[in-house]
Amino acid sequence: MRLPVFITIFLAILFSSCGEYQRVLRKDDMGKKYAMADSLYKMGKYRKSLKLMEQIVPSYRGKPQGEKLMYIYSNTYYKLEDYYLAGYQFERFTQAYPQSDSAETAAFKGAKSFYHLSPRYSLDQKDTYKALEKLQEFINRYPNSGKRVEANTLVSELQEKLETKEYEVAKQYLHVEDYKAAIGAFDNFITDNPGSHYRKDAFYGRFVAAYQLAINSIPSLVQERLVTARGYYNNFIKYYADTNLAPEATKIYQDIERRTATAQTESLVN
Structure with missing residues (x-):
């Protein structure tokens, strides 16, 4: 069965181009490798282009074509989502060509590569x-860069991720009933992250941890630690009296007052 003419032509072109690519790949003609790598890059055939570029990049360092080649070489890794190598190569590009018209873009993509990682x-x-660095x-x-807004957005996302990790670590201490560690972790979080949206939960978590530490202490330490917990309640309620956590915090506070009053009564009786 004969194939339609257009399919035959297409296959002929395809095999011819593949054959030409393999010939150029095997030969030592740096000029042809450069031209084909550039052409394939423009067509979005990044993997094929990369194989050629890997062969010729060392030969073009210091030459006029080196700047363009180093940029598209770096960007090819970025396009292929190989962000480790993209970040590394963009960094090398900005060091080698700090005055290049592509230096700003390279610096941004290099930083964004670490964001992706x-x-x-x-x-x-x-x-x-x-990535934050x-x-x-x-x-x-580049304080006036058109990419500044996006860069700041990425910084905010990464900072929030670090906040989430720090908050979750503190919460985990509370969950496993290591109350002293939880108090310390929540304290550090509050100090280090004044604008965090976890701040309310951190104040509440610190109060709960202090309360639990107090009521699970040996009798001689209970009252002293209840006083500390009361102080943390006052810190919480000062800022978050109108939040959804306030009723539960107040319920715990009332138990602290009840325990304190009972202890004082027993002390007078004895």
């Missing part, structure tokens, strides 16, 4: 800190 909050946040460097270096 930032894992979910429950994992190690080394890459998140790296690189984004802040970009903002400082």
Whole structure:
């Protein structure tokens, strides 16, 4: 059965182009490799283009075509979502060509590469800190950049992720009944994150942890620790009296007052 003419032509072109690509890939003609890599890059055939670029990048360092090649080489990794190598190559590009017209874009994409590497909050946040560092460097270096708003948005997202991790760690201490550690963790969170939307929950968590520590202490420490818990209640209610957590906090506070009054009565009787 004969294939339609247009399919035959298409297959002929396809095999011809594949054959040409393989020939250029095997040969030592740097000029042809460069031209084909550039052409494939423009067509969005990034994997094929990358194979050629990997062969020629060292040969073009310091040459006039090197600047363009290094940029599209870095951007190819970005397009392929290989963000480790994209971040590394964009950083090398900005160091090698600080006056390039592409330097600002490269700096932003390099920083954004680390943003893409930032894992979910429950994992190690080394890459998140790296992304924050690189984004802040970009903002400082290009204060009037059109990418500044997006860069600030990315910074806010990463900071919120770090806040979430810190808050969840404190909450976990409370969950496993390590009340002293919970109080310390909530204290640190409140100090370190004054604008966080978890702030209300941190104030409440610290109060609950102090209350639980008090009522689960040996008798000689209960009253002293109830006084501390009362202080944390006052801190909470000062800022969050009209929130959904206030009724439960007040219920706990009333139990503190009841326990304190009972202890005082027993002390007088004895």
